[in-house]
Amino acid sequence: MTPIIGGVEFSGDWYQVWRANVYSRTATRILVRLGEFPAVHLSQLDKKARKFPWQEHLKAQHPVRVEVVSRKSKIYHARAAAERIENAIVYSVGNRISQDADICIKVRIEKNLVKISIDSTGEGLHKRGYKSSTGKAPMRETLAAAFLRMCKFDPSQPLIDPMCGSGTFVIEAAEIAVGQAPGKRRVFSFQKFKSFDSRTFEMLFLDKKKITKVELHLLGYDRDNGAIKNSRQNAQTANVSNITSFNHQPISDLVPLSNQCGLIIFNPPYGARIGDKKKLYALYARIGTVLKSKFPGWRVGLITSDRSLAKTTQIKFSFVSEPVSHGGLKVRLYHATL
Ligand SMILES: C[S@@+](CC[C@H](N)C(=O)[O-])C[C@H]1O[C@@H](n2cnc3c(N)ncnc32)[C@H](O)[C@@H]1O
Numbered sequence: 146m147t148p149i150i151g152g153v154e155f156s157g158d159w160y161q162v163w164r165a166n167v168y169s170r171t172a173t174r175i176l177v178r179l180g181e182f183p184a185v186h187l188s189q190l191d192k193k194a195r196k197f198p199w200q201e202h203l204k205a206q207h208p209v210r211v212e213v214v215s216r217k218s219k220i221y222h223a224r225a226a227a228e229r230i231e232n233a234i235v236y237s238v239g240n241r242i243s244q245d246a247d248i249c250i251k252v253r254i255e256k257n258l259v260k261i262s263i264d265s266t267g268e269g270l271h272k273r274g275y276k277s278s279t280g281k282a283p284m285r286e287t288l289a290a291a292f293l294r295m296c297k298f299d300p301s302q303p304l305i306d307p308m309c310g311s312g313t314f315v316i317e318a319a320e321i322a323v324g325q326a327p328g329k330r331r332v333f334s335f336q337k338f339k340s341f342d343s344r345t346f347e348m349l350f351l352d353k354k355k356i357t358k359v360e361l362h363l364l365g366y367d368r369d370n371g372a373i374k375n376s377r378q379n380a381q382t383a384n385v386s387n388i389t390s391f392n393h394q395p396i397s398d399l400v401p402l403s404n405q406c407g408l409i410i411f412n413p414p415y416g417a418r419i420g421d422k423k424k425l426y427a428l429y430a431r432i433g434t435v436l437k438s439k440f441p442g443w444r445v446g447l448i449t450s451d452r453s454l455a456k457t458t459q460i461k462f463s464f465v466s467e468p469v470s471h472g473g474l475k476v477r478l479y480h481a482t483l
Pocket residue numbers: 280281282283284285307308309310311312313314366367368369372394395396397411412413414415428
């Protein structure tokens with residue numbers, strides 16, 4: 146796997162594409178490179194796009210949309226380029242072109258090289274299919290999973306989210322602990338491609354990971370009763386309600402339920418999105434007091450958009466992550482052992 150700007154690249158067959166979609170916890174989407182050719186003007190693009198083997202990938206009955214970006218190339222008019230590609234698809238396979246189509250052809254023209262990819266995912270991979278109920282500022286599932294990984298979440302130790310909202314961290318942790326595929330409950334665009342074979346696809350789900358046998362302590366709390374109801378509902382849909390527990394409680398009442406140390410991971414409100422800044426400083430100060438006094442030896446992963454709020458906890462963070470985009474803000478993970 147090779148890191149590139151905005152993602153990673155790997156090669157494999159269609160089964161690997163399905164597998165990456167079903168099992169990847171942190172990727173946003175999986176694009177499949179179908180081919181590439183040089184083109185320096187629109188009539189050349191038109192000619193080469195008509196010779197492209199679209200019929201190997203597309204079925205005529207599904208509408209298609211085409212997105213083009215062009216960088217450092219003689220063909221600079223993205224919409225005009227998209228039209229040529231759309232015409233080529235209509236000419237070769239006969240699909241209807243629609244801006245609402247689930248199937249998306251992504252074309253990148255870079256230094257006069259036309260790179261053609263297809264989005265195999267559809268709706269972003271953070272849509273696991275368990276979150277029917279959300280609160281004010283839910284964490285994206287893919288991001289929650291990435292933060293759990295960065296905190297080296299260990300299912301044999303307790304995990305607490307003291308401000309769980311819709312329950313994302315706890316549910317993701319539960320799925321990781323029991324080896325449940327994140328893409329088990331949803332559909333993908335690749336299911337409409339010519340390469341799709343439902344019987345082979347079913348085999349993916351036999352490809353189960355090792356299941357943890359340890360006793361699990363995966364707990365979520367929130368001062369908002371509605372959030373607890375949502376979390377329980379989401380855990381039930383995710384089929385992890387038997388190994389998770391959600392209770393209505395403010396952070397000031399938080400205590401460890403066992404002698405074993407574990408991980409506390411959460412994203413408290415961060416001001417720019419909900420609430421008022423002064424109250425937030427008081428809240429973060431309380432977070433610091435509670436965690437430092439009641440949870441010595443535990444690890445904490447705090448996610449916030451505001452460095453000064455993290456500082457207000459007076460916790461000595463030993464690791465601060467790079468910023469990650471989340472809901473229009475840049476958030477960072479602050480990690481410490483208390
Ligand atoms: C940004 S949201 C958390 C989102 C959550 N990670 C998710 O994925 O849905 C912050 C949560 O903190 C809760 N909260 C705020 N103050 C609290 C307090 N003093 N004690 C417990 N929960 C609190 C809010 O009710 C809200 O659900």
